[in-house]
Amino acid sequence: MTHLKTSTNLLDFDAQDLEAWCGERGEKPFRARQLLRWIHRFGVADFGQMTDLAKSLRATLLSSASIEAPAVLADHVSADGTRKWLLDVGLGNAVEAVFIPEESRGTLCISTQAGCAVNCRFCSTGKQGFSRNLSVAEIIGQLWLANRALSGLATGRETGQRPISNVVLMGMGEPLLNYDATLKALRLMLDDNAYGLSRRRVTLSTSGVVPMMDRLAADCPVALAVSLHAPNDALRDELVPLNRKYPLAELLAACHRYLKVAPRDFITFEYVLLEGVNDRPGQARELVALTRDLPCKFNLIPFNPFPDAGLSRPPRDAIRAFAEVLQNAGIVTTVRKTRGDDIDAACGQLAGEIQDRTGLAERNARVIPVLEVSA
Secondary structure (H helix, E strand, C coil): CCCCCCCEEHHHCCHHHHHHHHHHCCCCHHHHHHHHHHHHHCCCCCHHHCCCCCHHHHHHHHHHEECCCCEEEEEEECCCCCEEEEEECCCCCEEEEEEEECCCCEEEECCCEEECCCCCCCCCCHHHCEEEECCHHHHHHHHHHHHHHHHCCCCCCCCCCCCCCEEEECCCCCHHHCHHHHHHHHHHHHCCCCCCCCHHHEEEEECCCHHHHHHHHHHCCCEEEEECCCCCHHHHHHHCHHHHCCCHHHHHHHHHHHHCCCCCCCEEEEEEECCCCCCCHHHHHHHHHHCCCCCEEEEEEECCCCCCCCCCCCCHHHHHHHHHHHHHCCCEEEECCCCCHHHCCCCCCCCCCCCCCCCHHHHHHHHCCCCCCCC
16 A cells, blocks of 8 residues: 655744644754744745754655645736736635835735635625635745745845735635634744734735634734725625624724724725715715724725626726815825736736636536526
8 A cells, every 4th residue: 555645834834833843853942943934034945955953853854844835827017016926726726916016115915715705796806706715824825935036035046135014914815714824824924033024014904704803803913904895784785795794883893892902003994986886975974974983094995897897996086085075084095006907916806817716617517507598
């Protein structure tokens, strides 16, 4: 009988896991810290290059461990410098990570699920359906790969720079519906032996999974962005179906609780502007009333079109008028500049030229025969 050799992917481990793994092999805790630095801070994938590890430990690593990030299927760079990686996560599934360079910072937007079960009306990712949660290695692997690519580590032409200063969990999926893996990935981002990011520079975006917001506040409070998109329950029920389970009153109460431990003294509300749906000045005044006693800022996102959306981006005058209502009420308000839309990397566009990256149609076809209807 032939036994297949299996190895442990160390990208799946946070500091605590790695210390336990080393301890099981008779290694001291400091070896785990060394490994974290080699893997995450220096982006090294070859155990033979980890020169300050004992030869015996390197031999153990070579025989029983690996460092495996998702394979890159495509790598696109936009005219504005935005860079998008399409990553293979197996079984026909693919996810995307997007790097957005700016003068004062470089932000990496990463995914936590293959597809998304929340199915917001204005988001192309949700139209793919939901396939599965990503593992820790698949989540942190996006940051690991991007760091290597952008700093030259992957090609051996190291620049000595760490271009990623901020990480946002705003890619494919709802992070709080993949809580355990997301939490470990967050801890790696914050670990000084790994990426050493501050809590203020890591932002988790949620559509409003109230119980998990409370868990995150207790376990690992990072900056929080909430996908709001409507000023009342009736409209939000249509745009964000999760609102039917956790309506606005419960969501805002959770935001108040989160602020007590948040690294920033405000909650960011994301608001995709849809022409004729949620972009009227009267709706902006509703938002002012809704958030009157909650320290917050608004990030207005003009809708980024995708095929068969049935929705449109408001004209500039309408966007300006909506923003002015919030600003005149003393709320810090920004209008997100569209970045990377020529490579389908803009907010809400993570579906791109491969329209069904979670294999939804193929899975459905196995269960429900596709019927051809002639006119």
